Amino acid sequence: MFTKFEHFAATSLMGDPEEAPPRKDGHLHFDRDWEKMAFGVAIALSKQGYYEWEDFRQTLMATIKEWENTHELNDPEWDYYQCWVAALEKVAVASGVVKAGELETQMAQLLNCKNSET
Amino acid sequence: MPSNYPGFKYGADRETVSAAKVKALESLLIEKGVITGDTVNSILGYFETEMGPFNGAKLVARAWVDPEFKARLLADCNAACEEMDFPEGMSGAEGEHMRIVENTPEVHNIIVCTLCSCYPWPTLGLPPYWFKDPTFRARVVREPRKVLSEFGVELDDSVEVRVWDSSAQIRWWVLPMRPEGTEGMSEAELAGLLTPEAMMGVATVKV
Numbered sequence: 001m002f003t004k005f006e007h008f009a010a011t012s013l014m015g016d017p018e019e020a021p022p023r024k025d026g027h028l029h030f031d032r033d034w035e036k037m038a039f040g041v042a043i044a045l046s047k048q049g050y051y052e053w054e055d056f057r058q059t060l061m062a063t064i065k066e067w068e069n070t071h072e073l074n075d076p077e078w079d080y081y082q083c084w085v086a087a088l089e090k091v092a093v094a095s096g097v098v099k100a101g102e103l104e105t106q107m108a109q110l111l112n113c114k115n116s117e118t
Numbered sequence: 119m120p121s122n123y124p125g126f127k128y129g130a131d132r133e134t135v136s137a138a139k140v141k142a143l144e145s146l147l148i149e150k151g152v153i154t155g156d157t158v159n160s161i162l163g164y165f166e167t168e169m170g171p172f173n174g175a176k177l178v179a180r181a182w183v184d185p186e187f188k189a190r191l192l193a194d195c196n197a198a199c200e201e202m203d204f205p206e207g208m209s210g211a212e213g214e215h216m217r218i219v220e221n222t223p224e225v226h227n228i229i230v231c232t233l234c235s236c237y238p239w240p241t242l243g244l245p246p247y248w249f250k251d252p253t254f255r256a257r258v259v260r261e262p263r264k265v266l267s268e269f270g271v272e273l274d275d276s277v278e279v280r281v282w283d284s285s286a287q288i289r290w291w292v293l294p295m296r297p298e299g300t301e302g303m304s305e306a307e308l309a310g311l312l313t314p315e316a317m318m319g320v321a322t323v324k325v
Contacts, residue, residue, distance in 0.1 A: 006164045007239060014235070014247050026171035026243035026314035034137040040158030041144055047161075048152065085136055088143070098146050106142035111134065 005047045012057060019061055022080055035081040042088045051095045060087040165244075173204055174241030174291065175312035177218075179305045182296045191218055191293070199240070216241065219282060220293040221319070226273055228266065228319035229282045229290045230258045236284040238291045242314045249318075259283070269320040292319040299325050 010028070014020050021039065022029045030036045046053045063083045071077065093100045147153045177198060181188035191198040195216040216238045219227040231237065235250040248254050258265045262279045266272075273279065282290035294316045300308060315321035 010244055014245055020247045028165050034140040038140045040161045043161050044153050044157045106146055107138050110138040110142055
């Protein structure tokens with residue numbers, strides 16, 4: 001029924017307000033640039049067959065559940081895209097497209113670079 | 119028990135860490151040739167420029183200023199889409215067989231998909247989460263006036279409410295009434311007044 005993977009991926013998330021990405025006036029709503037990039041990377045990897053979209057969805061739901069189990073539900077630290085990034089990291093590593101070690105090394109480089117600039 | 123998952127450890131640098139993690143992932147994937155620098159942008163561009171309620175808003179605004187276009191839109195929504203400068207394929211895909219119904223002082227229309235969540239995405243964008251909600255789907259058919267009043271739409275008893283059930287064959291959406299006081303507005307200004315909710319029939323257009 002769906003001819004556009006992007007549309008399929010986004011609408012499959014729309015069932016549950018907890019699971020659905022924030023939207024404003026019918027558009028996806030991103031507060032920060034890294035949210036956009038995480039959203040796009042998650043869809044791109046699935047579109048190219050590195051994992052099933054349903055696996056990402058289930059991982060996202062489990063990640064949100066895990067957050068809820070360890071925080072008060074009105075905790076102001078709640079952040080949808082923090083969960084998204086955590087889920088993306090899990091499925092990317094599980095699929096083997098990146099290795100956990102590589103990701104940490106790359107991250108450390110980026111963070112050190114940032115720190116040495118300031 | 120607190121989570122040991124590092125993604126949930128908050129510090130003052132949480133933003134920096136999240137940004138670095140996503141950047142690290144993206145650059146590794148580019149290095150490996152899994153994605154290119156353009157992949158993410160083209161996916162996001164799809165949501166920003168091709169599929170969204172701005173398409174429906176343009177159609178409605180044109181119908182408000184051009185009665186002949188309105189007649190064509192009501193008669194054949196997809197053919198009317200082809201008159202617009204929409205991206206290729208916008209009148210096809212899941213938007214095929216779209217139909218639009220007109221609100222009038224006598225009739226107020228509201229859309230639902232009682233089976234699942236069929237939705238005219240080329241014109242209205244992504245469906246809101248409650249559109250898929252079983253309670254909304256059941257209640258809007260049984261007590262549409264009450265549901266409408268919960269959305270803030272109070273209708274006079276003389277107004278007939280019609281509920282349109284979308285399916286894989288026909289995806290309905292609503293041509294709202296042009297509000298008073300918009301006589302001097304341009305087509306683009308009029309388009310700016312429209313919301314997805316108004317084009318679903320759960321809101322009216324406000325100036």
